[in-house]
Amino acid sequence: MRQRRLSRNLQRGRYEQLEIGRARVHFNATEMRYDWVMAVVARVRGKRIVWIGAYAILSFVLGVWGAYDYWVRIPEHEANYAAYGGIKSKFDELEKRSATIPLTPVEVAEYDAAKTALASFVGGAPEPVPAYDRPLQLWVYFVGCGLLGTPWCCMMILKLRRQHFEFDDAGNLSALGVRIAAENIASIDMSQWMNKSIATVHGVGGERIKIDDYMMENANLIIGSLANRFEPLLWNTDATKVKPPEEEEEARDKPLNDAPSEGESV
Numbered sequence: 001m002r003q004r005r006l007s008r009n010l011q012r013g014r015y016e017q018l019e020i021g022r023a024r025v026h027f028n029a030t031e032m033r034y035d036w037v038m039a040v041v042a043r044v045r046g047k048r049i050v051w052i053g054a055y056a057i058l059s060f061v062l063g064v065w066g067a068y069d070y071w072v073r074i075p076e077h078e079a080n081y082a083a084y085g086g087i088k089s090k091f092d093e094l095e096k097r098s099a100t101i102p103l104t105p106v107e108v109a110e111y112d113a114a115k116t117a118l119a120s121f122v123g124g125a126p127e128p129v130p131a132y133d134r135p136l137q138l139w140v141y142f143v144g145c146g147l148l149g150t151p152w153c154c155m156m157i158l159k160l161r162r163q164h165f166e167f168d169d170a171g172n173l174s175a176l177g178v179r180i181a182a183e184n185i186a187s188i189d190m191s192q193w194m195n196k197s198i199a200t201v202h203g204v205g206g207e208r209i210k211i212d213d214y215m216m217e218n219a220n221l222i223i224g225s226l227a228n229r230f231e232p233l234l235w236n237t238d239a240t241k242v243k244p245p246e247e248e249e250e251a252r253d254k255p256l257n258d259a260p261s262e263g264e265s266v
Helices: 004-009 046-098 105-119 133-162 218-230 245-258
Strands: 017-020 024-027 032-038 040-044 165-169 173-175 176-181 185-189 198-203 207-211
Touching: 040 046, 040 218, 046 133, 165 218, 173 207, 176 198, 176 207, 185 218, 198 218, 207 218
Parallel strands: none
Antiparallel strands: 017 024, 024 032, 040 165, 165 173, 173 176, 185 198, 198 207
16 A cells, blocks of 8 residues: 555655665656666776786886897897807908918917807807897887886776766766766667677766776666666666567576476486
């Protein structure tokens, strides 16, 4: 009886909303139905912070690696390559001369020193530094990963930790410094929801709030509440699509159809 009186009072406009625990029920006079609204706060998912933190560490390591290669390893390799070339040239010259005329004592000493120096190069003759190596270490690893990638990841972590979407029990949405009152929410764009887990809320004054469920935990509850409010025949309150009645009936009947008949072996 009390529920029927409440229903009549809501329909007659005597109550705009009714509080029940942490939720509120609103009467939608346009569609003659009730909308349940519960306060939801969506914050960044912890695993996203972990992943971005891992990328920050990886970018820092690659940046240090690029700096070491550019300013230490490559110059040393180029110096060794030039030294080996000079020693090998002198050794070849003295060896060629010794085949025709005897070498002087000084030349013999130079020949032995060159031979010893060549033997000291472990692994044989050094390879020349590839032309792409210096630009790769400088621009990709040191600049791209170290100077740009690491700070970007750190700033992204700080930004995401401060960012949250608040959908209060009155149906107002606040995020990123923008607040759209419940009565000023014009629509929600679900065109990217199934592919990218992104929905965009539009206000009557041109406000736009993009909500990314991939990054934000509980975002699907905010998106689902709004989508169900505007398109109740298409979306559930958890942002899943409403199944056609025939699919629901088939899902209910499937266990019965698949069950073994009497006398049939399992």
